[in-house]
Amino acid sequence: MEHVTRIVIIGGGPGGYEAALVAAQLGAEVTVVDRDGLGGSAVLTDCVPSKTLIATAEVMTTFDSSYEELGIIVADDTPPLERAARVVGVDLGKVNRRVKRLAIAQSHDITQAVTRAGVTVLRGKGRLGPDGQGVDGSREVLVDREDGSTEALRADAVLIATGVHPRELPDAQPDGERILTWTQVYDLEELPRELIVVGSGVTGAEFAGAYQALGSKVTLVSSRDRVLPGEDPDAAEVLEEVFRRRGMNVMGRSRAETVKRVTARTEGADGSAADEADHVEVTLADGRVITGTHCLMAVGSIPNTAGMGLEEAGVKLNDWGQIKVDRVSRTTAPGVYAAGDCTGVFMLASVAAMQGRIAMYHVLGDAVQPLNLKTVASNVFTDPEIATVGYTAADVSCGTMDAVEVKLPLRGNPRAKMQGIRDGFVKLFCRPGTGIVVGGVVVSPRASELIHSISLAVDNNLTVEQVASAFTVYPSLSGSTAEAARQLHIRKRENTDS
Numbered sequence: 124m125e126h127v128t129r130i131v132i133i134g135g136g137p138g139g140y141e142a143a144l145v146a147a148q149l150g151a152e153v154t155v156v157d158r159d160g161l162g163g164s165a166v167l168t169d170c171v172p173s174k175t176l177i178a179t180a181e182v183m184t185t186f187d188s189s190y191e192e193l194g195i196i197v198a199d200d201t202p203p204l205e206r207a208a209r210v211v212g213v214d215l216g217k218v219n220r221r222v223k224r225l226a227i228a229q230s231h232d233i234t235q236a237v238t239r240a241g242v243t244v245l246r247g248k249g250r251l252g253p254d255g256q257g258v259d260g261s262r263e264v265l266v267d268r269e270d271g272s273t274e275a276l277r278a279d280a281v282l283i284a285t286g287v288h289p290r291e292l293p294d295a296q297p298d299g300e301r302i303l304t305w306t307q308v309y310d311l312e313e314l315p316r317e318l319i320v321v322g323s324g325v326t327g328a329e330f331a332g333a334y335q336a337l338g339s340k341v342t343l344v345s346s347r348d349r350v351l352p353g354e355d356p357d358a359a360e361v362l363e364e365v366f367r368r369r370g371m372n373v374m375g376r377s378r379a380e381t382v383k384r385v386t387a388r389t390e391g392a393d394g395s396a397a398d399e400a401d402h403v404e405v406t407l408a409d410g411r412v413i414t415g416t417h418c419l420m421a422v423g424s425i426p427n428t429a430g431m432g433l434e435e436a437g438v439k440l441n442d443w444g445q446i447k448v449d450r451v452s453r454t455t456a457p458g459v460y461a462a463g464d465c466t467g468v469f470m471l472a473s474v475a476a477m478q479g480r481i482a483m484y485h486v487l488g489d490a491v492q493p494l495n496l497k498t499v500a501s502n503v504f505t506d507p508e509i510a511t512v513g514y515t516a517a518d519v520s521c522g523t524m525d526a527v528e529v530k531l532p533l534r535g536n537p538r539a540k541m542q543g544i545r546d547g548f549v550k551l552f553c554r555p556g557t558g559i560v561v562g563g564v565v566v567s568p569r570a571s572e573l574i575h576s577i578s579l580a581v582d583n584n585l586t587v588e589q590v591a592s593a594f595t596v597y598p599s600l601s602g603s604t605a606e607a608a609r610q611l612h613i614r615k616r617e618n619t620d621s
């Protein structure tokens with residue numbers, strides 16, 4: 124009788140459910156164990172909800188920042204002097220209900236697709252059993268079910284894809300009302316009047332930009348010199364400039380130490396009626412105190428790897444609790460693979476999914492290409508967006524990659540002028556001798572869509588000449604990518620001649 128490989132996947136986010144689909148297609152017997160719902164944090168609390176919220180913010184910024192220049196008249200009876208500065212407003216309760224509805228619908232769609240593919244889905248908390256490897260090489264997975272029972276499964280291979288949860292500071296405990304993590308903001312019914320965002324990485328910057336666009340007065344507290352310390356410095360500079368121009372209070376080199384909620388009771392004249400005024404106070408390391416109505420904490424994440432019997436089973440973790448994996452997603456324990464954010468390799472849904480698929484190709488003996496992070500495309504969903512692929516300015520400046528670069532501001536692009544786009548650029552990196560494109564950055568509205576041509580070039584080792592010779596539509600923002608490639612062709616020649 125043919126042996127069917129039994130696979131148990133703990134965690135049903137992109138790392139887990141994409142792996143499940145591939146493994147089922149390849150004929151394995153697959154079980155996915157998840158405690159919250161398929162789609163994982165990516166679909167239920169992180170990626171999908173934040174991008175849905177940002178979709179509303181995006182429409183508001185586009186309209187708000189360009190309607191006058193584009194000659195649009197707003198039908199508003201209010202006399203100009205009485206009119207609020209902004210002509211558009213938002214019903215946050217309605218926005219958040221839509222956010223949650225779409226997230227649940229997507230989780231439902233994924234569950235249907237996965238079960239249709241023949242995968243068994245178990246609701247519960249999974250961990251590796253104390254049995255270690257059985258004589259047949261199989262592993263035990265224990266599933267703690269919601270009804271208090273525990274189910275034991277045996278698997279020829281286990282994939283851990285349990286993701287992360289928001290990091291909390293001891294003196295800044297979220298209460299879900301005024302002090303919030305990024306998973307809690309979707310319960311707000313009203314727009315925060317004054318929002319303090321602590322943390323200026325991708326998550327902090329995306330939420331700061333979104334809430335500012337929705338109408339909150341935003342203060343962004345960053346412990347670093349500038350926002351988005353991990354991104355292209357020119358791109359981060361553009362974004363910080365735009366944030367400040369739109370009225371955001373960006374506080375660099377400011378480390379938040381404590382965040383507390385303060386409730387002030389004001390008594391009526393007769394001493395009876397009490398009115399409660401809530402606010403939050405953020406105390407910085409240098410003693411300064413800033414106040415707002417709400418505070419959003421975006422200070423990193425902690426891997427969901429504790430209490431899962433991992434180290435007991437021989438799965439090595441690093442100092443941050445992330446699972447150590449190789450480029451085909453193997454952990455240090457035979458038969459145990461890991462994918463996604465819990466490995467800390469590259470915190471993106473696309474990378475999680477790729478790691479999960481690679482694990483399944485490897486365990487099921489299919490052709491497998493080890494993970495190549497140098498072709499990963501990523502995007503910061505601010506306005507403007509910042510999309511990046513391949514080698515970066517940091518790689519070039521520290522000598523990891525020898526490359527020449529061209530940066531072309533969008534200001535000169537005809538389509539950008541027509542659309543009233545002032546901020547942004549296209550940047551390309553190519554090898555000095557061959558002209559092979561090794562990386563790029565696009566800062567613009569919809570940069571997430573424009574980066575794809577550069578991704579194709581990086582993935583296929585195309586030269587700047589090949590990128591320059593492909594037709595682009597006139598007028599279009601992608602014309603700037605072709606123009607940057609043309610300029611790199613000249614720059615590369617100058618470099619070779621000199």
Ligand SMILES: Cc1cc2nc3c(=O)[nH]c(=O)nc-3n(C[C@H](O)[C@H](O)[C@H](O)COP(=O)(O)OP(=O)(O)OC[C@H]3O[C@@H](n4cnc5c(N)ncnc54)[C@H](O)[C@@H]3O)c2cc1C
Pocket residue numbers: 133134135136137138139156157158159160162163164165166168169170171173174247248249250284285286287305326427431462463464465469470471472473474475504
């Ligand atoms: C605010 C925010 C916005 C983001 N936006 C983007 C974006 O635009 N694009 C992008 O590519 N990435 C984005 N990311 C990152 C993306 O969400 C993650 O990279 C992705 O979710 C990782 O997928 P995963 O499968 O590793 O884990 P997750 O999606 O976190 O899924 C893990 C699942 O495992 C479950 N689980 C945990 N422990 C157990 C257990 N013991 N037993 C059973 N189940 C368990 C969890 O409940 C969860 O359902 C964003 C992240 C954040 C925080």
